[in-house]
Amino acid sequence: MKSANIKELVGQALANTLQTTHGTPALSVRDLEVAYSAANGAAIEGVCLEAKLGEMILFVGPNGGGKTTLLKAIAGIVRPLRGAVSVLGRDPYRELWVRKLIAYVPQLKELSINAPLTVRDLVALGRYPHLKPLKRMNSHDEERIQESLNAVKLEDIADRRLSELSGGQLNRAVIARALAQDAMIYLLDEPFESIDHPTEKLIMEILAREKSRGRLVIVTEHHITDTKEFDRAVLLNKRIIIEGRPDEVFTEDNIRRAYGIVKSA
Numbered sequence: 001m002k003s004a005n006i007k008e009l010v011g012q013a014l015a016n017t018l019q020t021t022h023g024t025p026a027l028s029v030r031d032l033e034v035a036y037s038a039a040n041g042a043a044i045e046g047v048c049l050e051a052k053l054g055e056m057i058l059f060v061g062p063n064g065g066g067k068t069t070l071l072k073a074i075a076g077i078v079r080p081l082r083g084a085v086s087v088l089g090r091d092p093y094r095e096l097w098v099r100k101l102i103a104y105v106p107q108l109k110e111l112s113i114n115a116p117l118t119v120r121d122l123v124a125l126g127r128y129p130h131l132k133p134l135k136r137m138n139s140h141d142e143e144r145i146q147e148s149l150n151a152v153k154l155e156d157i158a159d160r161r162l163s164e165l166s167g168g169q170l171n172r173a174v175i176a177r178a179l180a181q182d183a184m185i186y187l188l189d190e191p192f193e194s195i196d197h198p199t200e201k202l203i204m205e206i207l208a209r210e211k212s213r214g215r216l217v218i219v220t221e222h223h224i225t226d227t228k229e230f231d232r233a234v235l236l237n238k239r240i241i242i243e244g245r246p247d248e249v250f251t252e253d254n255i256r257r258a259y260g261i262v263k264s265a
């Protein structure tokens with residue numbers, strides 16, 4: 001399966017969509033523990049979670065609560081110390097090809113703006129999983145790049161360098177890169193940081209559209225945000241405090257349990 005191209009992968013993922021209607025999750029996290037060092041102990045532990053394609057899920061928790069760590073484990077970027085992550089039936093840490101179906105949008109603080117890239121160059125990176133070795137982009141790739149720039153309303157500054165963008169513009173550029181990837185699973189780490197209200201609304205609409213196209217969308221936030229587009233919420237502070245419908249999760253008691261004591265890893 002190592003050399004499968006993206007069309008086969010998406011085909012397989014869509015076949016999985018059918019399976020999900022019979023109960024096979026697109027994402028399965030079992031008893032997950034991640035630690036960055038033995039001295040500091042676990043960043044997250046005992047995390048169990050399942051999700052289907054076509055769902056939109058919000059991870060909320062305090063600073064240091066493990067949201068980024070959980071997203072990175074789902075994206076196959078960090079290795080579990082214990083437990084397992086399965087994306088579309090595969091281990092994303094070991095099987096590189098499955099990562100092509102995952103669009104990971106890092107938190108602003110993790111982005112390097114010093115790379116000599118324009119906004120368009122950054123968005124074009126989203127097409128690389130689709131390219132055959134040594135092949136140039138074709139007109140379809142160029143179209144997807146342009147559509148993604150238009151979707152986040154960055155077409156007018158597509159040729160600007162990343163170092164010349166505001167925080168909110170940079171955030172929109174990485175979201176455009178994710179859109180250009182045509183992924184099955186979106187993992188967005190605090191996509192609303194540094195973003196004004198109309199842009200937040202725009203991004204929420206984009207994500208809701210991806211959900212309605214059968215994509216799984218997972219978003220993190222460190223404070224409780226507008227939850228009406230989300231099917232489910234997960235309150236996380238090292239462990240899952242509670243998960244369920246947003247109105248069931250964001251009760252005063254649960255919020256106190258999650259935010260009352262911030263456990264350092």
Ligand SMILES: Nc1ncnc2c1ncn2[C@@H]1O[C@H](COP(=O)(O)OP(=O)(O)OP(=O)(O)O)[C@@H](O)[C@H]1O
Pocket residue numbers: 036037040043061062063064065066067068069070107222264265
């Ligand atoms: N690369 C790293 N090396 C060592 N420790 C780390 C690393 N990344 C995160 N940690 C630690 O793991 C724990 C969880 O961090 P994580 O970044 O996942 O939390 P978070 O919920 O995303 O926080 P924030 O809301 O501030 O983004 C914290 O205690 C943090 O200090």
Ligand SMILES: [Mg+2]
Pocket residue numbers: 067068069107189
């Ligand atoms: Mg984080």
